[in-house]
Amino acid sequence: xxxxALKHLRAVRWFHWINxxxxxxxxxxxxxxxxxxxxxxxxxxxxxxxxxxxxxxxxLTHTDHKLAQGMAWHFVVMWAFILNGIAYxxxxxxxxxxxxxxxxxxxxxxxxxxTLYDLHLRKELPAQGKYNAAQQISYTAIxxxxxxxxxxxxxxxxxxxxxxxxxxxxxxxxxxxxHFMLTIGYVLFFFVHVAQVVKAGWNNGRSMxxxxxxxxxxxxxx
Amino acid sequence: MKDPADFDMSRRTRRSLLTGGIAAAAGxxxxxxxxxxxxxEGIPRxxxxxxxxxxxxxxxxxxxxxxxxxxxxxxxxxxxxxxxxIGMSDDVDRATWKVKIEGADGHPASVExxxxxxxxxxxxxxxxxxxCVEGWSQIVHWGGxxxxxxxxxxxxxxxxxxVAMETPDGEYYVGLDLESALQPQTxxxxxxxxxxxxxxxxxxxxxxxxxxxxxxxxxxxxxxxxTNERPKDYxxxxxxxxxxxx
Numbered sequence: 509x510x511x512x513a514l515k516h517l518r519a520v521r522w523f524h525w526i527n528x529x530x531x532x533x534x535x536x537x538x539x540x541x542x543x544x545x546x547x548x549x550x551x552x553x554x555x556x557x558x559x560x561x562x563x564x565x566x567x568l569t570h571t572d573h574k575l576a577q578g579m580a581w582h583f584v585v586m587w588a589f590i591l592n593g594i595a596y597x598x599x600x601x602x603x604x605x606x607x608x609x610x611x612x613x614x615x616x617x618x619x620x621x622x623t624l625y626d627l628h629l630r631k632e633l634p635a636q637g638k639y640n641a642a643q644q645i646s647y648t649a650i651x652x653x654x655x656x657x658x659x660x661x662x663x664x665x666x667x668x669x670x671x672x673x674x675x676x677x678x679x680x681x682x683x684x685x686x687h688f689m690l691t692i693g694y695v696l697f698f699f700v701h702v703a704q705v706v707k708a709g710w711n712n713g714r715s716m717x718x719x720x721x722x723x724x725x726x727x728x729x730x
Numbered sequence: 731m732k733d734p735a736d737f738d739m740s741r742r743t744r745r746s747l748l749t750g751g752i753a754a755a756a757g758x759x760x761x762x763x764x765x766x767x768x769x770x771e772g773i774p775r776x777x778x779x780x781x782x783x784x785x786x787x788x789x790x791x792x793x794x795x796x797x798x799x800x801x802x803x804x805x806x807x808x809x810x811x812x813x814x815x816i817g818m819s820d821d822v823d824r825a826t827w828k829v830k831i832e833g834a835d836g837h838p839a840s841v842e843x844x845x846x847x848x849x850x851x852x853x854x855x856x857x858x859x860x861x862c863v864e865g866w867s868q869i870v871h872w873g874g875x876x877x878x879x880x881x882x883x884x885x886x887x888x889x890x891x892x893v894a895m896e897t898p899d900g901e902y903y904v905g906l907d908l909e910s911a912l913q914p915q916t917x918x919x920x921x922x923x924x925x926x927x928x929x930x931x932x933x934x935x936x937x938x939x940x941x942x943x944x945x946x947x948x949x950x951x952x953x954x955x956x957t958n959e960r961p962k963d964y965x966x967x968x969x970x971x972x973x974x975x976x
Contacts (some may be wrong), residue, residue, distance in 0.1 A: 510735035512742070525750065529757055545865030575863065576969025580773045583971070584764075584780030667861065668941050669792045671799045680859055680867050714739075718746040722735050729807040 513723045515638075515715040520605065523596035526717060533581065537693055539571045540578025548688055558689075563661040564643050583665065593654045597727075600651075608638040610648055615641040626707075650697055660687040748868035756890025772969030785973035794909040798940035798976070806871040810922060812930045813862060816964065818950050824934040833956035834884035841884070841905045845934055848918055853884070856915055858940040860947065863970060872938040875920030878912045886956040895937060895962030898952030905961030905972065906939070906946060915940050918951065943974040 516524075543566055550558040555669035566572040600606045613621075614634075618641030626642075633640065639647065661676040663683040677683040705713045715721040750764075767776040812854040828842040855873035886893070886908060893911040894901040910916065920927055927933045933950025939946050945965040955961070966972035 510733045512735050512738050533761075541865065544863070576965075577773055577777075579863065579955070579971065580777040580781060580969065583784055584777050593941065648784075663976075666788065666800045667859075668796055669788075669976075675799065680861065684865060715745060717740070717750060718742040720739065720742055722739050 509725050509727055511723055511725050512720045515721045516719050517603065517605065518719060519599050519603075520596070521716060521719060523599065525591060526592050527589070527596070529696060530592060533585050534589050535694060537578045537581040537585070538573070538688075538691055539569070540574035541582060542688065543572050544575040548685060553682060560692075586661065586665075590658055593651075593658065596653060597655075609644055611641060611644040615644055617703075618642075620644050646697065646700075650694075653693055653697075657687060658688065659689045660684075705715055737858055751885055771967045779881075780974070781971045785971070785975070787976055788862055788973065789907065789909070789912070794941075796941075797913075798858050798915055800871050801859065801925060803871060804901060805869050806857045806923060807868050808923060810860075810870050810931060811866070811868055813944065815930065816947075817897030817899060818900055818929075818932070819897075819928075822898060822950070824929075827934045829935065831884050831955075832953065833887065833890075834845075835887045837884060843884070845920070846909050847883075848875050848880060848935065849920060851879045854879075854914075854917055854920070856917075856940075857937075858915065860938075860940070860944050862944040863965070863974070870938075872919050873924070874917040874919035874935075874938070876914055877916040877918055877937075878914055880918060880954075881912060887952055890956045890958060892897040892957050892959070892961050894955040894957055895948050895951050895955070896953040896955075897948070897950045900952075902950075902964050903962055904937070904946045904948045905963040907973070908943070908956075910939065910941050910975065913939075913941055941976055943970075943976065945970060946974055 519657045542560075545560075546561060548560045549556045600609065618634040618636070618670050621630055622640045622642040659673060660677060660683045663670050664680065664687060667674055667680055674680050674683050677686060704725055705716075711722055755973075764774055764776040767774040769775070770778040773781075823846075827845045829845070829848065830840055831843055832835070832840045834841065852875065852877045853873065855871065857869060857871045859867050859869045861867045871966070890908050893906045894903065895906070915938075915946055919936045919938045920934060922928070922931055923938040927936065932951075935951045937947050937951060946963075960972070963972050
């Protein structure tokens with residue numbers, strides 16, 4: 509028998525969908541800022557495998573020569589991003605939802621199994637609760653990364669006031685690089701996340717919009 | 731016939747998409763309102779207000795006297811990056827350089843102070859990290875006189891809020907809150923990397939203010955003025971934060 513079942517709480521759905529455009533704005537305006545000193549690359553010595561970013565990228569996305577606007581947007585919208593993030597984490601803790609999200613003891617092993625299953629290298633999924641181990645690890649990681657962006661951002665934004673934090677992070681240039689790497693992490697997460705949601709299908713994806721999922725429950729025999 | 735569960739789900743989906751659509755429209759509207767608010771010194775007014783709120787918040791909760799971290803001398807760069815020369819002139823006589831100080835208490839409205847007077851103030855130096863709004867930073871060895879020591883000789887009138895500094899031709903200018911200017915690491919610099927400061931770095935006298943971004947570290951200081959009117963600021967007029975605090 510088909511039934512509908514609550515999957516995602518209303519508050520969590522709001523946090524999720526508010527976070528998405530805010531994070532997108534933070535990344536985009538961050539790019540406007542980064543352009544002014546785009547020094548990061550993957551490489552060794554004279555060999556550069558990947559430069560963040562080639563000029564063609566800025567030209568294509570029109571993200572060049574916008575440093576002042578970028579700083580203004582970034583340092584205003586950050587408040588909304590931070591507040592939403594804090595509210596989400598607080599809600600997750602208070603509601604007890606964290607129990608379903610925080611990876612357990614065998615999470616790493618199970619996450620590998622889930623990945624192998626997704627790659628069709630394994631036939632069965634390990635036992636799971638609401639979220640599988642790979643989900644638990646990535647959703648927890650993304651929250652910790654948000655905290656990381658907040659901390660590295662604070663050390664950059666008010667370096668003198670939070671110099672102890674900057675020192676802890678390895679200094680100002682290191683904090684800036686960490687802030688950037690976290691951003692690259694969000695972008696990678698985004699692609700994997702969307703691919704997984706598409707793969708899981710509409711019934712699942714819809715539950716982040718409506719909160720509910722259609723589930724098959726066995727007929728009860730009397 | 732449609733399954734009751736599917737029917738219920740469709741109803742919920744419609745309702746959620748409607749709510750979501752309204753919320754998205756509200757968000758987009760807010761974005762458009764900010765982006766399209768009239769420009770104020772290079773950025774939308776709504777963002778300018780936001781930066782001013784950040785400034786108020788920072789000055790309200792942070793300690794303006796807090797010291798920027800200092801580094802061991804051997805970490806200082808040997809060759810300091812030259813980034814800007816706006817307002818700097820070659821036609822100035824550095825030997826007879828005078829700084830105009832305006833609005834000091836117990837002094838004429840405008841006094842010309844010879845460089846020797848500033849060099850006779852207690853010598854101060856520190857190795858701190860200069861940070862450009864562009865995102866790069868450099869650890870620099872600075873030497874000069876504390877602005878706070880100059881302010882003892884030429885005190886600001888009680889309740890002064892701001893200090894304005896300008897190049898002699900007035901083409902580059904910065905505004906500072908008095909508290910940041912009086913922070914003990916704020917130096918009137920005449921030495922860099924242990925040598926007399928070079929022309930390209932702002933000889934004969936420039937500002938080092940580690941609690942602010944590089945844009946506030948004005949070169950070739952010609953005028954220093956105490957004021958209660960928020961001073962104009964070259965880069966703040968071009969979209970940057972007036973406070974520019976770190």
